[in-house]
Amino acid sequence: MKKTLLFILCLSIMATLSFSFAEANIFQIPEIDLSGVNAAIQNVANQEKCKGIRTKIGNKYSSVKLAGDQSYNKFNEVSANIDELVAKASEKGYNTTKIKQDSETFKYHINEYHTKYVYASNLLKIAAMFAGCSNAPLQDINTFKTTISTARNSIKESKNLLKDAKSYYRDVIRQDINVLSQQKYKEQ
Secondary structure: OHHHHHHHHHHHHHHHHHHHHHHHOOOOOOOOOOHHHHHHHHHHHHHHHHHHHHHHHHHHHHHHHHHHHHHHHHHHHHHHHHHHHHHHHHHOOOOOHHHHHHHHHHHHHHHHHHHHHHHHHHHHHHHHHOOOOOOOOHHHHHHHHHHHHHHHHHHHHHHHHHHHHHHHHHHHHHHHHHHHHHHHHHHO
16 A cells, blocks of 8 residues: 555656646757768768678679689690590591691680680670779760660670580580591591
C-alpha cells in the first residue's frame, strides 16, 4: 500500500513538472543547418562508390589478365609441340607441308587472340582512372562509359578468337597430325 501511494505521488509530481517545462519551452530544439554536413556525407558516399567501382574493375582486370595469360601460354606450348612434331617428322622424311602451313595459321590465331585480350585488359586499366568519382567532369564520365563499353566488346571478341583458335586446333591441326600418322603406317 505504501509503495502504491509513493508511486502515485511520484507520477503526479512528474506530470506537474513536465507540464510546467512544456509551457516554458525549455525542451525546444533549435534548428541546425545541415547542408554542409549533407555535402560531406554525399562526398564520402561518392568516394566509397568510386572505390567500389575501381575495385570491381580491378578484379575484372585481374581475371581477364589471368585467363588470357593462361590461355596464351597453353596455346604457345601446343604450338611449340606442333613445331617439334613437324621437325621430327621432317627429319624422318614425311611430307609436312600442310601441317607447317596450318601451324603458321594456328600461330596467327594465337597472336590475334593475344593482341585482343591485352587490348581489353589495358582498356580496363584506363577505365579505372575514369571511375566516376565525385568531382569528375562530364567528359571523364563519357570517357569512362565509352572505355568500359569498348572493353566489354573487346573481351567478347577475345573470347570468340579463343574459341576460333580452339576449333582450328581441333578441326585442322588434329586432322593434320592424323594424316602424318597415316603416312607413317603407309611407309612401313
